[in-house]
Amino acid sequence: MKKSLLLILISLASWSVLAQTKLIEEVTKTGDEIVIPYKKYQLDNGLTLIIHEDHSDPLVHVDVTYHVGSAREELQKSGFAHFFEHMMFQGSENVADEEHFKIVTESGGRLNGSTNRDRTNYYETVPSNQLATMLWLEADRMGFFLDSVTQKKFEVQRATVKNEKGQNYDNRPYGRWSEVTAGALYPYGHPYSWLTIGKLEDLDRVDVNDLKKFFMRWYGPNNATLTVGGDVNPTQVVAMVEKYFGVIPAGPAVEPMKLEPPVLKSDRYVSYVDSNIRFPAIMFTFPTVPAFHPDEAPLDCLAEILGTGKSSYFYKKFVLTQKAIQASTFHPASELSGEFTMFVLPFPGQTLSAFEQEMRAILDEFAKNGVSDDDITKFKASRESDLINGLASVSGKVSQLANYQTIYGDANAIKYDLDRYLNITKEDVMRVFNQYIYNKKGVIQSVIPDAETAPAQPDNYEIPTSGESAFPTTDYSGLSYSRPKGDKFDRSKRPELGPNPTIKVPDFWKEELANGIKVIGTQTDEIPVVEIQLTINGGHKMDAYDPKKSGLASLTAGLMNEATQNYTSEQIQEELRKIGSDISVYAGTSQTTISASTLVKNLDRTLELMDEVLKRPAFNQEDFDRLKNQQLEGIKAGQKNPGAIANLVFDRLLYGDEHIYSVPNSGIEETVAAITLEDVKNFYDNYYSPSVSELAIIGDIDRKTVLAKMEFLKTWEAKEVKIPELPKAKPSGKTTIYMVDKVDAPQSEIRIGYVTDMSYDATGDYFKSYLMNFPLGGAFNSRINLNLREDKGWTYGARGYFSSDDDPGPYTASAGVKANTTDSAVVEFMKEISNYRINGMTDSELAFMRSAIGQRDALDYETPGQKARFLRRINHYDLDKTFVDEQNKIIRNVSKKELNTLAKKYLKDDNFYILVVGDAATNRPKLAKLGYDIIDLNEKGDVIEDGKIDTQK
Known part of the structure; x- marks a missing residue:
């Protein structure tokens, strides 16, 4: 690494003022x-x-x-x-x-x-x-x-x-x-x-x-x-x-702020009631050290040992034993101090006071056991991997430089940052444990769903809201603003653009393995990593074969993340953490994805473990019971969350009860409760096959080398799998408001839309409808967002979009709005959509869309993850590389008339479902004045008539 300190004068050809600019540091890679x-x-x-x-x-x-x-x-x-x-x-x-x-x-x-x-x-x-x-x-x-x-x-x-x-x-x-x-x-x-x-x-x-x-x-x-x-x-x-x-004058001098971290003389118990939760929560928070303090790194390591991964104390004590749905520890540090937090979400029916004692017992146990060599190895590997992956994009590198300069005071802190983690010892971790955490005083907070649920201990501390402050104030007197002077150019004119950059779509190669796997890959050497994504077509869609057990695809994928025939759940994750790699399995709407991310130097070992995950899942009863219970409790918890309720009920409205997409990927209570371990095994045996699989490989490795390492996939035995043909979604009738009562909700969740007849296409109506919708709901400056957020201030954000894959998907407009603006927000949504459908976009909106989307490609292929998404689309839909050129041609040449015709065709404002999740007592009378029929639903989407639930409607 080379540094040079110089003083240079830069003469600006476009500006006659000679200004001094100091080059104070140069860092190069050697x-x-x-x-x-x-x-x-x-x-x-x-x-x-x-x-x-x-x-x-x-x-x-x-x-x-x-x-x-x-x-x-x-x-x-x-x-x-x-x-x-x-x-x-x-x-x-x-x-x-x-x-x-x-x-x-x-x-x-x-x-x-x-x-x-x-x-x-x-x-x-x-x-x-x-x-x-x-x-x-x-x-x-x-x-x-x-x-x-x-x-x-x-x-x-x-x-x-x-x-x-x-x-x-x-x-x-x-x-x-x-x-x-x-x-x-x-x-x-x-x-x-x-x-x-x-x-x-x-x-x-x-x-x-x-x-x-x-x-x-x-x-x-x-x-x-x-x-x-x-x-x-x-x-x-x-x-x-x-x-x-250069002409902007300096502001008042800014001195560094230095305050000592707080010291608590006794434990402070505090609590509050949150009606949006199902699970109570308990958390301990201890004050620690500022960012970049020498003790920050060992405290981060301590947090990982106690609460990250399946070998951690908190996971084994609470999650593995099915006492809690979630348990973790974390240590964020800011410029003035840090906070070490231990966090548990117990399953209902248990007392927070008992969990407090068990959390304290974990600290006793750790004090006795100490830190292992494996603990240190895993932590160092994960930190190295995280830091390298953070440099995958130019934004990641710039953000690091800016943060180092601002908070640490030295932009060239990356070596110090990494070294402080790679050089920690077991003794460092035990020292900070005893200095900041063990037997130290902290804040113990309970979050409870109702007043009948007892906190860990009665509150003994009341957060002050008045009194004298011991902290200095800022002198704002004498401040004045005057417009900067000295420009030798017209600042009101937007700068002229340089020549358009040459956009390079990533080169890629394709291969089809004998067992049917379609492979696509590209080599990129910016950082020494490899990302692999194996997608098995089907996912939640396969639940259509047995809708009464919806959620089976999700539960099967979850169990793929657990034990294998040769490793326990804990062992396989620990093997991955030792090398800083990650393998995860997730079931989406129409695909199950097995993804692996690793440093190049650890690729071979990562692929050995990927082979184990893919081909030899153990499907243990104990793992099944735990994950099924977590899935069920997650579903129940969603019934407290207005946003989750809105999404669930809206899908049921859109698709009707006979369609598998009316049920979320995770299923609903009745369907998940019906799933057995034998169902999971059969799902895996019947639907996990190379014959319906696609593979994307991105990273610092060439085609020949990486294909040679894929032998384990070549020996994966194929079977015949038929992806189900789904029925059409339930036809929408006249536009109707559906109301779900969320008593006293400070905000209302609004969803508006219907299911289109468009599947994904790269250059047809679906793509063109994306272009058409961009000025209406697809950008921050869209009509919908400017109206509801920027003009009215009713929401944090409002949007509208089309969403389809292999099957037709919906058009959805959505926002969370202030409760007292609910009816007015529905009016504005419908006004904007109807006006756009009738009158179409303006010339300036067409130009805006063309410019915005026409130049987006430069941002779409930068990181391994972005390249993976791009290649997966090409692989799945069998697209030619030239499809990007065809899309750009459409963007340049599509007429306003054609897009406006699509607006009339696909913005069916007379056939919309309008869903409102909010306080019915205050909102229903106002919504009734809008002229739409109103149907009351419960949080599952069942119709309520005369106070009774009718699940048949």
């Missing part, structure tokens, strides 16, 4: 070491610029990370950083409202932002010719943002944030546990004592001027790192960054 090469600069205004050059794909990823998160907020003024994550997508001086998403999307790119306790970042991945536009966008919201902030935007985004809180916290099972833990673990006023999303009452008490002051204090270039990675020329990038960011 051998096989794990490193992310980059050049790091600093502008006069304090902006840190990091450039990673990678020409493997015609992509560029831009990340702007501001060193401000919820930790820079103050008591009773929480949620500001997260609020700005929303606000900074709402336009700036030279970028119109909602234009940010539109520009990036029509560039063929993807974008988002995120906020945590310590930083906020905004990022885009786009074709490389769009770089100047991305820098122009980011510079405009860094330096030319405040004048565009209005009270109206403030109010809309405040409503959107409230919806996000309702959807992701208040209305989600166990959604408030992190909020309760934060309040109980940290002292009153500590910036970690509230969540990043903040408290709604804090947002209610502030106005737009409070937000502006927060921005002026923390969002200057001297508190930001701009990281650019991908198919770029560093000299050109520096010139662009100087041009767009």
Whole structure:
């Protein structure tokens, strides 16, 4: 690894101002070491610029990370950083409202932002010719943002944030546990004592001027790192960054924040009631060390030993014995402190107080047993594999650089990061166990489904909501904003694009084995990994042969992840963890997939274990009983979750009771209860066959070598398997509202749609309907989302889409909305869909679709996972490589008239099912005024008439 420190002057041909930019570090790769090469600069205004050059794909990823998160907020003024994550997508001086998403999307790119306790970042991945536009966008919201902030935007985004809180916290099972833990673990006023999303009452008490002051204090270039990675020329990038960011003045100086982690003098018992859950929960949380502290790595190892994998203490004590549906431990660490959490979801009928004692007993047992050599080997292998796989995409590499620079203070921290995990010892783990966890005080939280369920212990700590704070406040006086000056170009004009990059569809090879397996593969040498996906056609679809045992495909796949004839469940997973590999089996709607991921150096051993999983499942009674019970309890738990209820009932409406797709992949209570171990064995014997299988291989290995390693598949004996022909879905009648009562729900879940007659096709009506729907419901800037989220602030997100595979699938429009807007949201959904069907798309929407989808290919083939999905589609549908060219030709040439004709044909707004899951007492009277018939259903989709359930309707 080579570093050089230089001072350079860059003269910009497009800008007459001579500015000084320091090249302060250069990191190069000199051998096989794990490193992310980059050049790091600093502008006069304090902006840190990091450039990673990678020409493997015609992509560029831009990340702007501001060193401000919820930790820079103050008591009773929480949620500001997260609020700005929303606000900074709402336009700036030279970028119109909602234009940010539109520009990036029509560039063929993807974008988002995120906020945590310590930083906020905004990022885009786009074709490389769009770089100047991305820098122009980011510079405009860094330096030319405040004048565009209005009270109206403030109010809309405040409503959107409230919806996000309702959807992701208040209305989600166990959604408030992190909020309760934060309040109980940290002292009153500590910036970690509230969540990043903040408290709604804090947002209610502030106005737009409070937000502006927060921005002026923390969002200057001297508190930001701009990281650019991908198919770029560093000299050109520096010139662009100087041009767009150079005139933005530095903000107030930002000093590092240092606070000591909290120390608890006694255990704090807290609890809350969550009506959305079936299983009570108990969790211990202990305060630990900040991110990158020397003790973070051994604490992470301790968490894995105690609660990750089938050999872990928590799995064997609780899950294997069928005492709990889930049990784990984890150790997230932030800039100021870390939190070690032990988490158990017991099956109903047991006391949380007993589980508390059993969790404490596990710590006693670990203190006695200590750490084994295998524990250390498995942990190191998994960390090495995770880090390497994280470098598969340019966005992954850029994100690592940005995080290292912002939180650790050194972008070149990857070697330190990996070494601290590879160098830990058993003694390190025992030391941190005794120092931070064993016999130490923590927060013990109980989440209970009702007031009749007892917490682990009576609450002995009340989270304070008022009082004096010992933590410093920020001086916001003297802050002022003036528009940056000094540009020698017209910033209002969007930059011209460079030449379109050449998009390379991955080269691939095909082979068909003698037993019928269709193989497809491609070689890629960016990282030393191999990904293998074996798909066995059928999946849940095969449950159609015995619908009374629906869920059998899912349960069979689950058991394939357990014991084999030569390994126990624990043994085979431990063998995989020793080499940092993963093998998993999952049954989807129409396929069962066996996937394997491994470092190249461990491929042979991974394939030996894949052979074992595929050909020699043990199907033990003990494993079967445990997984069946988990599947049943998962189904019951879903009956508490409004979103899960909506999905289940909507499928039953769409398909009718005679169709297998009216039942979820996991089945329903009655069908899973009927499944026996003999059923599982027969399902495997009858339907797992190479004659209906396809194989995709992606990685740093050539065709000849990898095929030679596939001998175990060549000897897999074929049998005749017939995939069932499914009946047509139940015809939809006139548009009707179906209501499921979720008493006092703060949000309503809405689903609207019907089953089309379109199966998947690559270039026909199905593909063209995707193009047609894109401006209506397929993008952030779609009509549906702009209306319900951005204009009204009723939802965190609304969408519409077509979804088909081998069989026709539905058109679905969906959203979770504020309860008091339920009827109005249904009106707006139907208005947007009907207007679009009648009047079609506009010329500008057609142009937007063409630009957005026409440039998307650059992002679709980057990582092994993306390549796998692409190759699987080609293999399954027997597509020629030129199908991508044909799709691009359709995108360029399809007429607005043809797409509008498809809208009239497939947006059947007079034959929709409209499902609402929400509080019936408040919503039903208002829905009744919309003019549709209303039918009441229970949470399983049965019709309720005069208070009675009629399962025949």
